[in-house]
Amino acid sequence: MVKPKVLALGYPAFAGEEYVKQFQEEYEIDIDLHQVLVPTDRKQTVADLAAKVQSSGPYQALLVRMGIGPYEPFDEELLRPLVPDCKILVSCSAGYNEFDVSWMTQQGMWFCNTRNAVSEATADMAMFLILAVLRDTTRGEKQTREGKWRGTLAPTRDPTGLKLGILGMGGIGKHLARKAAAFNMKIIYYNRQRLPVEDEERLGATYCPTMEELLAQSDVFSVNCPLNDQTVGLIGEKEFAQMKDGVFFINTARGAIVNESALIAALQSGKIERAGLDVFDGEPSVNPFFLECDRCTIQPHLGGLTDGAFQKAEIECLENIKTLFTTGVPVAPINNIST
Secondary structure, three states, X not given: OOOOEEEEEOOOHHHOHHHHHHHOOOOEEEOOHHHOOOOOOHHHHHHHHHHHHHHHOOOOEEEEOOOOHHXXXXXXXXXXXXXXXXXXEEEOOXXXXXXXXXXXXXXXXXXXXXXXXXXXXXXXXXXXXXXXXXXXXXXXXXXXXXXXXXXXXXXXXXXXXXXXXXXXXXXXHHHHHHHHHOOOOEEEEEOOOOOOHHHHHHHOEEEOOOHHHXXXXXOEEEEOOOOOOOOOOOEOHHHHHOOOOOEEEEEOOOHHHEOHHHHHHHXXXXXXXXXXXXXXXXXXXXXXXXXXXXXXXXXXXXXXXXXXXXXXXXXXXXXXHHHHHHHOOOOOOOOOXXX
16 A cells, blocks of 8 residues: 655654654655645746656655744745645645635635644733733833843733723633733633633633723734734724723734734823734734834744644644544645545
8 A cells, every 4th residue: 555645844743753763654645745845936936846846756745844934925827837746735834815715615625733832832822921011021121231231111010900802712711811810810701702611610711792892902912813814904093092091002913813013002092001022914024113112022922833733833833734644634734525
């Protein structure tokens, strides 16, 4: 029996040698990409992938690890050489706006993201940013490094009793709610669908029937929804105007969900007291305002970049591949392929 062949954009080292060894008993992983696929620019990447498939293919599956910026977007132009042999594309990322799932579906190709792997690590980052902006740690560190000790820093805010508004109560939002409760924050949320009552009770979360209510009530506002056609620019000038004066703003989701010009204006006016940002529109390019503003705590999209999250993501991806070829359907597909 011929083993299904998997093209891996990066070696799944975090899955563990034992797991990979077991996987390779039934599947062939082509991981020797650096001889051909070294992405530089879009044009070269498209040509390199086509050459790789021609020289070493065909491939029945494509594994996409973290750090995929040089390959994006995963569309017809890039993926066409894999058709019709490739039956599944699995991504270690939770977000998938950079993947043309509609086109893949038309080609009979399953697509799976990682639904839970990076959730808790991203929630940890959100909680870190909440504490950082409440305690004004960026300016505290800056002044200490400049030899000013506390300088002119005023007393900061305690999380106890503050209302944390969570926009998007999926896996990340739920983990964040659980963590914030340990700091005695009051959890309110808005989601496309209300959680079951037992989940709300377990998380101590109160549902806001409209996003406007969430905006108006939140002392700390955290963006945790996915990026899609409906959420691009979801938070803009109108939404910032509906927030409390002096609100603390957190984004660990995707930069394009927030209109950055409106965010900058809200910071400049004082509508937002401080912001914690792990994502940016157009990243890795970052608007110079955020680099210079010491009322912003910023990170280079590190939310899911932990060894534990990487391990869960890689295993989840490989399990989707295994399940497709043993049952005909992957564990957690985004699309549906008619058989």
